Amino acid sequence: MNEALRRTRCSDPSAIVEHLGAHTDVIVPLANGEPDTVMTAVDAAGPDLEGVRVHQMHSLHDRPYLHGVYPGLRHVAYFLSEITRPAFHEGGLDFTPVHFSEMPHILSYVTRAPIIAAAASPPDRHGYFSLGTNADYVARFIGKAPFFLEANPHMPRTRGENTIHVSQVAGWVEADYPLAESPSPRVSEKDRIIGELIAERVPDGATIQVGIGSIPAAALSALGNHRDLGVHTELLSDAIAELFMAGVITGTGKTTRPGKMVTTFALGTRAFYDFIDDNAAAEFLPVDWVNDPRVIGRERAFVSINATVEVDVMGQANSEMIRGRMWSGSGGQADFAKGAMFSPHGMGFLALHSTTRDESVSRIKVRLGEGAVITTHKNTIDNVVTEYGVAELHGQPVSVRAERLIAIAHPKFRDELSAEARTLGYLR
Structure with missing residues (x-):
């Protein structure tokens, strides 16, 4: 492991909380791009946060903060999933209508100095992580905002404009859990x-x-x-x-x-x-x-x-x-x-x-x-x-x-x- 990887590696996902000052905006990729252990740590810190907003298009993981239980931690959904749909209807989170193509522009407009929390493949020998199943809106923030990554060996390493060097990473942790799967739907x-x-x-x-x-x-x-x-x-x-x-x-x-x-x-x-x-x-x-x-x-x-x-x-x-x-x-x-x-x-x-x-x-x-x-x-x-x-x-x-x-x-x-x-x- 090179020196930059060793220096930015964190022993616990709760290290992201150090980056969450008052009114911080956290941007999270959709679906399997969500770093489960990191967002669990953000949720656990909910009672102590002030004005923190999490921006995400499609969540696969239910957490207490989605239901509005912490005054200082609020979720903004840009597409409702089976997880966020009931939370929205009970008033626990906010919903923003948007075309998918506009997400990077909208997030640049409505957030201030955001941090990106994302899942990734483990780093290669050159210090590059891949965002794996995702590029979506977060790839446009590479080089423009700090990333806090969760490196998971189950995440595929994919090609394209979704790789990020350790020099652009505020911190990263290791995790080991299977990705959520979506089997082919039954065709009538x-x-x-x-x-x-x-x-x-x-x-x-x-x-x-x-x-x-x-x-x-x-x-x-x-x-x-x-x-x-x-x-x-x-x-x-x-x-x-x-x-x-x-x-x-x-x-x-x-x-x-x-x-x-x-x-x-x-x-x-x-x-x-x-x-x-x-x-x-x-x-x-x-x-x-x-x-x-x-x-x-x-x-x-x-x-x-x-x-x-x-x-x-x-x-x-x-x-x-x-x-x-x-x-x-x-x-x-x-x-x-x-x-x-x-x-x-x-x-x-x-x-x-x-x-x-x-x-x-x-x-x-x-x-x-x-x-x-x-x-x-x-x-x-x-x-x-x-x-x-x-x-x-x-x-x-x-x-x-x-x-x-x-x-x-x-x-x-x-x-x-x-x-x-x-x-x-x-x-x-």
Whole structure:
């Protein structure tokens, strides 16, 4: 171990507390980028902290401070997870709406002299740590803010702009625990149909972005006979790795980073983490570049595939609220929808089941549900897909949009939707 590593190494994660003065902002990566032992130490110090805020997009670990138990330690979420969702609804934390692409800029604007607390791979012989499964918004702070790292041998060492030298580290500790895993979701028959409807429209040589969930997973599964696909996505997962190993993904036709699977974070199984370890084909880059619609639009035939909650006949999509309550956040959906719009021969797909699980409510609506927010704008939306077909909307008048969307609604709701749309003047 070189002298700089020895000097900055800490014996206990509570050493981060020395860096938490009054009104300090702590920035934490999302998902497995969160340093579990370090954040446990921050939480334990909660009763003694003053005005400290923790900024994070998607947390996987529950802690008392998330529920507002310490006046001097407050969490700010930029996307709600199953952990932070109930804490937000009970008033324990704050939620800030944001596009994923804007996170580095927003954090630079709302924080003062922040410290980054992040998980990392162990340092190499040159004193470099890798942020492993993450680049996201924290990679943009390398060289601009101090980092306190938790080096974990289970964290893969990945390639890209997510490495940090010990000279830029305020302190680091060692930890040894397995990463959180996210198995591939179970794909239903409806998902399979939707996935095939999308896949048959994706040309060979396209560059794809795929979101999380069973419908995007079904679309990836249906791409098995395609050739020379490229990847430029915010999330890298098992299903993408499987297409790469099958020879479907080569990236040879990409404009930016040809041959590389560009991403900003990864989440999957242990086997997947082993796949991205020291894999030169996977490139982890800051989210303000990966999710920038202008960068995305440079790719020819860029295809964005995401799920949504409900769509109205104007083409407005709510992808983050359920029954009028905040469920997740905007994430990068609008970033990629707009990027696909900028791409020559690009296509954007928003997919959903035509009804709720019990078939009692149509998810194609004349008006979005009460209190619903708009995640993807009517001017940006391209194709909407249900198990009943694909509605091509971009550039179409409201009357055509309404016709096409009602045609892919569940048959038992079509008459009702048509009558209501006529009352509002959307259909003639």
